[in-house]
Amino acid sequence: MAVVVRAGAAPLWWFGVVAAGVGAVPEGWTGRRIGVFAGAALFVVAAAVVALTRRRRYDALARGASRAGKYDVLQDRAVTVRNWRRGHRWxxxxxxxxxLGSAFAVPVAGGLLLAGCGTGLRLKAGWLGRRERALDSLLWVRVDWLDGRGGRPVGKAVKGLRGTGIAAGDAAPGGTRRRTAALV
Structure with a gap:
């Protein structure tokens, strides 16, 4: 589940940083100084709102997670990330x-808002990783409950979560890539 949440964090962050950097070039209607301060405020607010939104639903699904069965379809981290990014690319x-367009009105602010959303998703994935470590179980959303675009991890179609051991799959708690020790 944290993999689906984390899939959008990096693109939002990087698109936001690039948009903020390019958005610093035009003077805009409000001026750069006001744009930077407004952008900083929007960054903090967006990160907090995205990180804290729907926590009760995540928590309820995590508490009710059942053990993954033999016929549950679970997919690799890389496939989940690729599907989410392809489905949401537009x-x-x-x-x-x-x-970028908002930079002509309020420089930098739109880019920092976008970067704040990416940061909020990253914070939410970290929170989910701590929950997974506390439960000693990786939480998965069944693939057939997500739509073809990668889906929403706690949408209406998701009826429950499946749990596997911490060592299962190619994802670590929190949706990060599992680091494997090189054999000597």
Whole structure:
């Protein structure tokens, strides 16, 4: 589940940083100074809102997670990330274009808002990773409950979560890539 949450964090962050950097060039209607301060405020607010949104639903699903069965379809981390990013690429490009366009009104602010959303997703994935460590179980959303675009990890179609051991799959708690020790 944390993999689906984390899949959008990096693109949002990087598109936001690029948009903020490019957005610092035009003077805008409000001026750069006001744009940077407004962007900093938007960054903090967006990160907090995204990180704290729907925590009760995540918590309820995590508490009710059942052990993954033989016929549950679970997919690798890389496939989940690829599916989410392919399914949302036009939304990401549209958000980036809007952040760039907003720089002519309020420089830097749109890019920092986008970066704040990415940071919030990363914080939420970290929180989920701590929950997974506390439960000593990786939490998975069944693939057939996600739509083809990668889906929403706690959407209406998700009826429950499946749990496996911490060592299962190619994802570590929190949705990060599992680091394997090189054999000597």
């Amino acid at each position: 939304w990401l490009v549209l958000a980036w274009a809007l952040a």
